[in-house]
Amino acid sequence: MKGRHAICIVLDGLRASALGAYGNTSYPTPRLDSLASRSLVVDWLWADSPGLQSFYRSIWQGVHALRKHGGTRLTDLLRQAGVVQWMVTDDQWLAEEASRMPFDEALLVETSADQPASAIEETVLAQFFAHALEQVAIWQEEAAQRKSGSLLWIHARGLFGPWDAPRAMRAELLEEGDPAPAEYVSAPCELRQVEDPDEQLAHRVAYAAQVGVADACVGAFLQSLEHALKGSETLLMLLGSRGYALGEHGAIGGNCQELFGERLHLPWLMHTLGNSMPVARSTDLAQPADVGATLIDWMRLECPAEPHDGLSLVPRLRGESTERRNLAVSAGPKGELAARTPAWLMRCPQSPASAQLFAKPDDRWEFNDVASRCSGEVEQLQRSLATFLEVSQTGRPLPRE
Numbered sequence: 001m002k003g004r005h006a007i008c009i010v011l012d013g014l015r016a017s018a019l020g021a022y023g024n025t026s027y028p029t030p031r032l033d034s035l036a037s038r039s040l041v042v043d044w045l046w047a048d049s050p051g052l053q054s055f056y057r058s059i060w061q062g063v064h065a066l067r068k069h070g071g072t073r074l075t076d077l078l079r080q081a082g083v084v085q086w087m088v089t090d091d092q093w094l095a096e097e098a099s100r101m102p103f104d105e106a107l108l109v110e111t112s113a114d115q116p117a118s119a120i121e122e123t124v125l126a127q128f129f130a131h132a133l134e135q136v137a138i139w140q141e142e143a144a145q146r147k148s149g150s151l152l153w154i155h156a157r158g159l160f161g162p163w164d165a166p167r168a169m170r171a172e173l174l175e176e177g178d179p180a181p182a183e184y185v186s187a188p189c190e191l192r193q194v195e196d197p198d199e200q201l202a203h204r205v206a207y208a209a210q211v212g213v214a215d216a217c218v219g220a221f222l223q224s225l226e227h228a229l230k231g232s233e234t235l236l237m238l239l240g241s242r243g244y245a246l247g248e249h250g251a252i253g254g255n256c257q258e259l260f261g262e263r264l265h266l267p268w269l270m271h272t273l274g275n276s277m278p279v280a281r282s283t284d285l286a287q288p289a290d291v292g293a294t295l296i297d298w299m300r301l302e303c304p305a306e307p308h309d310g311l312s313l314v315p316r317l318r319g320e321s322t323e324r325r326n327l328a329v330s331a332g333p334k335g336e337l338a339a340r341t342p343a344w345l346m347r348c349p350q351s352p353a354s355a356q357l358f359a360k361p362d363d364r365w366e367f368n369d370v371a372s373r374c375s376g377e378v379e380q381l382q383r384s385l386a387t388f389l390e391v392s393q394t395g396r397p398l399p400r401e
Helices: 030-037 052-061 074-080 092-099 124-146 167-172 197-228 289-298 375-392
Strands: 005-011 040-046 084-089 105-108 150-156 234-240 251-253 268-272 282-286 328-331 337-340 344-348 356-359
Touching: 005 197, 005 289, 030 197, 030 268, 040 328, 052 074, 052 092, 052 289, 074 084, 074 289, 084 092, 084 124, 092 105, 105 124, 124 150, 124 197, 167 197, 197 234, 234 289, 337 375, 344 375, 356 375
Parallel strands: 005 150, 005 234, 040 282, 084 105, 084 150
Antiparallel strands: 040 268, 234 268, 328 337, 337 344, 344 356
């Protein structure tokens, strides 16, 4: 195979706090943590919206969720450069989107489950990654025939799909005296005011077991991938596309849209296949448009002339510094806004005047609102947010401070 290649694996619903590499100590994720140990770990990928469609718009068009108009699509740039592009997904909406874009192949893997699997190998995620692995050889052969670079995009519904982990996996996460594990397979969409700690625990354990399934399935897939693509110049990315609320702020489910870290803080691991050496973590703020900018840079292409809101992290893979982003803004579906800096998260549920302020990174779960005691910081963040909003309605580059 000639040219550069990239494989992006996206697990919907995987929040950063689910992985040991991001501080989770409640349950093991050994295979993904092993990947993190030889990857560039982006500590703070902060979503610009809690929606899946916005996530992909930001990556593929290189613009923030608040922008009214998108830029040149990533897929168009890659097509112009002769890059082979494949999409494998079990998400109906994404498959339809991909069919309208210049992907050479867009495969929809249809799977379902109405009861827990008897073994990990029988779960929906295991079936999905088995299909994805079958496509790797075909994709590899097409890129070799065309002697070009290639992109394989793999998107799994993940934690927004069936929670069909074997019953034993849920039971293993419970201690003596805990209530029996939940039996459901359809993940909660939106539960409000869940105050019973036993009920909260049941949902968290069910989520954790499903993360365990993802860890096993992705780990097995990566092991096969390393062997199949040995010697190629391939960048591997693992990302979450949106988080999942587990009761931290009184709500449980994938449809909870409030702009808190459980929905906005996403994992992003970048690994060059064959590398076994540790890479320094990136502690700078990142947003989804950076994913597209990184792929453009990896393929050695030029960003389009129009404003592009992304920053490439490819230099970080070489141990080099990059331009810093010290302001990450998120927009909710009902007008809610949030501004994240290295030191603060300001959340404005209805308007800038209703601001809540949380110290970062110390207040990991945004439990302690200190807005009333830090009026100066709130005012500064409100000014920064107002400037960001104003600029986002123009074609000018967005402020990063």
